[in-house]
Structure formats: C-alpha cells, structure tokens
Amino acid sequence: MGVNFFNFLSKKFNLDLNEKQKEAVTHKDGPVLVLASPGSGKTTVLNARIAYLILNCRINPRNILAITFSKAAARDMNDRFYSTYGNLIPNGIKFATIHSFAYKIVREYFYKNNINYDIIEGKSIKKSLLKTIYNKINSSNINDDKLEELSNAIGFVKNLMINPNDIKSFNFQIKNFEKIFKLYEIYKRENEFNKILLDFDDMLVQANNILKKDRNILNKYQRLFKYILVDEAQDTSLIQNKIIEKVALPENNLFMVCDDDQSIFRFRGADPDYLLDFRKRYKEARIIFMQQNYRSTKNIVDVSNKFIQNNFKRYPKNMFTANSRKSPIRIMRFLSDKEQINYIVNSIKKEEDLREIAILYRNNISSMRLAQRLYEENILFYMKDYYRNFFNHWVLNDILNFIRFSYDDTNVNLLESIYTKFNSYISKKELEYLKYQDKSKSVFDNLINNPEVKSFKKRNLAKFKRDFEILKTLKPVQAIRFIRNDLKYDKRLQEYCEIMGYSYDYIKNILEILEEFSVKAVTMQEYVDNLNNLRKIMHESKNNKYKNAVTLSTLHSSKGLEFKKVYMIDLIEGQIPTLESIRLSELGNMDALEEERRLWYVGMTRAKEHLELLTVEYKYNESVMPSRFIGEVAEHVEKGNSLPYRVNSIVRHKKLGLGLVKSINGEIITIDFDDKGEKNLSIDMCIKRNLLEVINYKVN
Numbered sequence: 001m002g003v004n005f006f007n008f009l010s011k012k013f014n015l016d017l018n019e020k021q022k023e024a025v026t027h028k029d030g031p032v033l034v035l036a037s038p039g040s041g042k043t044t045v046l047n048a049r050i051a052y053l054i055l056n057c058r059i060n061p062r063n064i065l066a067i068t069f070s071k072a073a074a075r076d077m078n079d080r081f082y083s084t085y086g087n088l089i090p091n092g093i094k095f096a097t098i099h100s101f102a103y104k105i106v107r108e109y110f111y112k113n114n115i116n117y118d119i120i121e122g123k124s125i126k127k128s129l130l131k132t133i134y135n136k137i138n139s140s141n142i143n144d145d146k147l148e149e150l151s152n153a154i155g156f157v158k159n160l161m162i163n164p165n166d167i168k169s170f171n172f173q174i175k176n177f178e179k180i181f182k183l184y185e186i187y188k189r190e191n192e193f194n195k196i197l198l199d200f201d202d203m204l205v206q207a208n209n210i211l212k213k214d215r216n217i218l219n220k221y222q223r224l225f226k227y228i229l230v231d232e233a234q235d236t237s238l239i240q241n242k243i244i245e246k247v248a249l250p251e252n253n254l255f256m257v258c259d260d261d262q263s264i265f266r267f268r269g270a271d272p273d274y275l276l277d278f279r280k281r282y283k284e285a286r287i288i289f290m291q292q293n294y295r296s297t298k299n300i301v302d303v304s305n306k307f308i309q310n311n312f313k314r315y316p317k318n319m320f321t322a323n324s325r326k327s328p329i330r331i332m333r334f335l336s337d338k339e340q341i342n343y344i345v346n347s348i349k350k351e352e353d354l355r356e357i358a359i360l361y362r363n364n365i366s367s368m369r370l371a372q373r374l375y376e377e378n379i380l381f382y383m384k385d386y387y388r389n390f391f392n393h394w395v396l397n398d399i400l401n402f403i404r405f406s407y408d409d410t411n412v413n414l415l416e417s418i419y420t421k422f423n424s425y426i427s428k429k430e431l432e433y434l435k436y437q438d439k440s441k442s443v444f445d446n447l448i449n450n451p452e453v454k455s456f457k458k459r460n461l462a463k464f465k466r467d468f469e470i471l472k473t474l475k476p477v478q479a480i481r482f483i484r485n486d487l488k489y490d491k492r493l494q495e496y497c498e499i500m501g502y503s504y505d506y507i508k509n510i511l512e513i514l515e516e517f518s519v520k521a522v523t524m525q526e527y528v529d530n531l532n533n534l535r536k537i538m539h540e541s542k543n544n545k546y547k548n549a550v551t552l553s554t555l556h557s558s559k560g561l562e563f564k565k566v567y568m569i570d571l572i573e574g575q576i577p578t579l580e581s582i583r584l585s586e587l588g589n590m591d592a593l594e595e596e597r598r599l600w601y602v603g604m605t606r607a608k609e610h611l612e613l614l615t616v617e618y619k620y621n622e623s624v625m626p627s628r629f630i631g632e633v634a635e636h637v638e639k640g641n642s643l644p645y646r647v648n649s650i651v652r653h654k655k656l657g658l659g660l661v662k663s664i665n666g667e668i669i670t671i672d673f674d675d676k677g678e679k680n681l682s683i684d685m686c687i688k689r690n691l692l693e694v695i696n697y698k699v700n
C-alpha cells in the first residue's frame, strides 16, 4: 500500500519523496524523531504522514493531533493540508498550538469544578498589573522594552519549570525579579475579582497539573489523540514536552519533527536539549535524518551547512542538495546606513515580483529607516509585526515634553516629566514648592523669586528660562539637537542608562532616528504628523501580504518562510551577535553566541536563489565592526565571484590607497587609484593577502 501511496503522490502532485522522507511518512507506531535540515520538506512530510495514517492505516482523522508553534503556523498547516488532501480526507484532524490545546484542558477542568477564571494575556490588565508590581517593589517605573523583558522572564521560569526559589541562580537582568515574580503569582490566585487570573504560560502550568491530578481528563485525551505530531519541536519547552509526553502515553505514537539548528527561542524557554535526549526517554525511538534541501541553490546550501558546523552544541548533520549552483552568496560592505539602503532600494527597483524578496534584520530598529525610505520611493512592503514601541517610546515622549514645556513654562506637570532629564539643578523639594505657587507665572521666575534658592542657582535658572525661549523658536531638527546637546539630554540619558542597566547604544539609536526623521519637517506639528503617518503605513503594511510587496522581517519571524532573494542587513558586531552574547562568550559561555549563529543560519536558509549579506562601516557616525559571522561565511564562499568588488566600488588598497574600480575581467580587477593612476591587479592575490577592501559603492 505504501508504494501505492507514493505513486499517488507522484502522479497527483508530481511529488517524489526521497527515501528518508518515505521512511518518515510510513512510520506508524511508536516514537520517532525526525531531525531535518532547512528546506528538507518537514511540512511536506508531516502532511503526507497524516494522509498516510488516514488513507492507508485507516486511522480516524479525529484521533490525530498536529501541534505547531504559532497560531499562524497551525492555520497554514491546516490550509496546506486540506488544499492538498481535502478531496480525499474529511475534516476532523486537530491542528493546534500547544497553548490552545492546553487551554482546552484548562477550560474543561475549570468548568467541571466550577472554578472562575479570566485570561489576562493580550489585555492591558497584564501589563498594568506587572507595571504596578514593578513600581511597588522597585519604587520606579518600568518602560515598555523592560516590560517585555520582564514578561519573557516570567514565561522562561514557567516554561523551564524553574522553582521560584531557585530564580536567584539564573541571571535575570531585572531588578528584584524573584520578588516581582512571586507577587505576580500570588495576585493571580488571590485578588479582588475572586477569580484565577491566567496568562499565556499559566495555561501550560495548569494543563500539566490537571493531567497529573485528573485521571478522567488525562484518559479522555489519551484515548482521543492516538497519534500526535509536533512540528518545529525544537521550540517546545520543558513543560510543553511534559504535557505532550503525558497525552501520548501509553502507546507513545509521537512524531516529533525538529531542527535543532533552527532553535532560536531559548530566551523564551525553548529547550531543544530535551529532544537531544529523546533516546534516553524512549529507548525504542527511531531517529530519521532528513538532510536533503529542496529549497536553495547549491551555493547557499553548501555555505550554510559549513557555517553552522561552527556550533558545538548540535546533532551532527550535513545538509546537502541536488539543486544546481546559481549566483554565489554576495557579501557587501557599505560606508553607512544610507548607502546600504540606497543600494537595496536601487536593486529592488529593478525587480518585478516583490513577493519573492525579503529584507531581514536582527533588531526591529533596523526597519525604521528602511520603511520610511521604501514609503518615499513608493515601494510597497509587508510587515507582519512592526516596531510599535518606537512610536510611543519614552525618548520620543521626553522630546515632545521638552518642546511642550518651551511653549508653556508655567506648567509644573510638564516640568516634572523632564526636570531630571537635563541639568536643571531643580530639586524634588523645589518641584513640590512650585506646585503651590502662582500657576500663571513661569516656573523659573517662581524659583528665582524664592528667597531660599541660592544665587548661583538663580543664575542657572535664568539661563534655562532663556534656553527654553530659544527652543520654542527652533525648527524640529534644531530643537532636537538643542535638547540633546545644549540641554545635555544625551548626557543625562547615558548616566540614566548606566544606573538602570539599559543599553545606551540602543536608546541612542532611537534618538538618532527620531532626529533624522525630523530633518524635513518645518514645524513640530508637521514632525508629529509625519511620525503618525509612518506609524499608520507600517501598521497597515500587514495587509500587503498577498500584494506585490517586499517582506521586511526580523530574523526571528522569518522562520518557516522562503524567498527567491534575501538581503540580510546591518550585520555588525554588537547587533548580531549581540553585545551580551559576545560578553558571555568571552567568559567561556558560548550558548548565547551559538543561538545568534543559529539565527543567522535561519536567515541564510530562507533564500532560494540569491542571498546578500550587507554590513556597514559606520553606524551613527561611529565606526563599527562587521559581524564575525561574515568572516565565517566568507571563508566558504567561492572566491572571486563572492567578493564585494564591483565596477564603481570605491576601494582601499593597503599600499596604493583609495581608488575606483573601473572594470573586472575574470581574475583581473582594474582600479583607478587617486595617487597612482590606473592599475591591473590579481583578485586572487588581493584576497589572499587581504590587500583590498571595499569602502563604498557609487550607485548610478
């Protein structure tokens, strides 16, 4: 019958599975771990196995549970399955995320036991609860970025089933995290609503406990789901695995498909080590390697495969392909962001099918300039999630409050929001004093008229009064520079970041972009309108999925996708790998650095035909280093072709100085040097001796 099934796939869908794929598809009973490389047909095989179980083994569709990582993935899988096998197989298979499956269990148990509950995830209630608790414990406010970190850390503890009393031994970068965690948990159990409040990961904790204590529920699901398939299993956490393990008993018909090299959510508690120990738990388990990549050219497959071998903690695999070679991976280095974006925009303008192009980056902030520029150029783009926090970032609020205050220096509330953010010399006591003074007068005059204020301070106050009068007259870009430099906002921020343990580089990036976006605006209103407009464009870009639009995505969100052409941008040290992962690697802990390498690998393996790795020399006028991973890739890229030298690139030769590339003819590059005139050089020699470096591209 197996043969017939494969004949059927071949005839009907023109799909000829390879031997390993067939082995996975026809595996019927008992646990199996499919270790698969990118593009090796994981989804194809998963779907084919479901069809095989139903059509050949006569398994009822209702007895099959297919678990995927995200809601979107569950929907996609459902659609992909039924668009292929819909005519033959009735509805009934359950495609679910682990959270939605856990929720089903929780709902049933709570209903049965008359327990009131409410879900607080995705509602402002969770955020405000965490904010209140943070504030209560640390006597300071938490900003949106840190709040996300806190939320992730809470998820991490639950997913890895860490005992709250052991939190100390994990190095969470959140002040008093253990206390915050414990208070949060208590409040969710005991609160004024008399309900149990549940966040996303509480569903998992609850479901796991319910399966332990309620035999009836456990038996019901064990009987119902005779066959369990898990996609992207490298991203399942310990507690998720515990749930799956329980439901799979006693037959353990468990089909786990995973690629440990694509595990990129450890920071959220994903735990691929659990799978690496699969055989320890299931001695009879079968392990199938699917290493043939059907997606990418040989150039991309070979280099990516060699690149990922630099990681130590992994199942040894060797991805290969029967696909042919096409264009080599291209590595480009630009002087600055501006040149990098110019280059991308000019390349994209020549393309017709924008759906086949993706621009990938490590950090959301990289999308801001890009989106603005693409919008100006009328190039449609698609973003599943945009960088929402940018538009209500506290830095932007500070800037606007400075400016608002310049228009109304009687407003004590506005002053309160900024007085610690410039060298105001105003104390908390003085601020309190101002609250009871004549509200129609300038706060500076009120303080100057206070006999208790020292005379040197009065001179400063008079100066600040003048400064804010100047600020009011400035155009947006001048105003932002004035706040940053003259009022010393930047300096205060730097001190603030040091105290709070925030990354100043990151905050500075935001400021630089806010400043850059203000250049064209004549009035403050225009500036704010422009920002709102960009927010709207970015927000609405999620509707462009099926239009002729370029995809912009973080590397994390690019998992599972594929494009003909992929640009990875901003590939610099400190961004990818992150500063933190570099710091840890210097202390001998390579885990975080290896996760960065996997993330990079996910990016590379999204490309079907054409892959470009772009880096810059300067970021915000400061010199930066290309990512170490560029070096690791470059080692394996075909020499000559792979080089970033192009006609019209500006290059620097170690001995001959700066020059412009006039032509490249095979192995010979002709360069017009500023001082020495035209020279013909051997590319091979230049590479071997590391003589020639690209400085910039002149874009025609």
Ligand SMILES: Nc1ncnc2c1ncn2[C@@H]1O[C@H](COP(=O)(O)OP(=O)(O)OP(=O)(O)O)[C@@H](O)[C@H]1O
Pocket: 015, 016, 017, 018, 021, 036, 037, 038, 039, 040, 041, 042, 043, 044, 045, 259, 294, 295, 559, 560, 561, 605
């Ligand atoms: N045996 C095969 N013959 C031809 N094409 C195949 C075969 N198996 C899979 N493919 C094709 O290879 C591509 C990648 O398959 P799929 O999307 O299932 O990969 P994946 O392993 O889930 O990838 P990733 O983990 O990188 O997201 C698809 O276009 C699929 O149709």
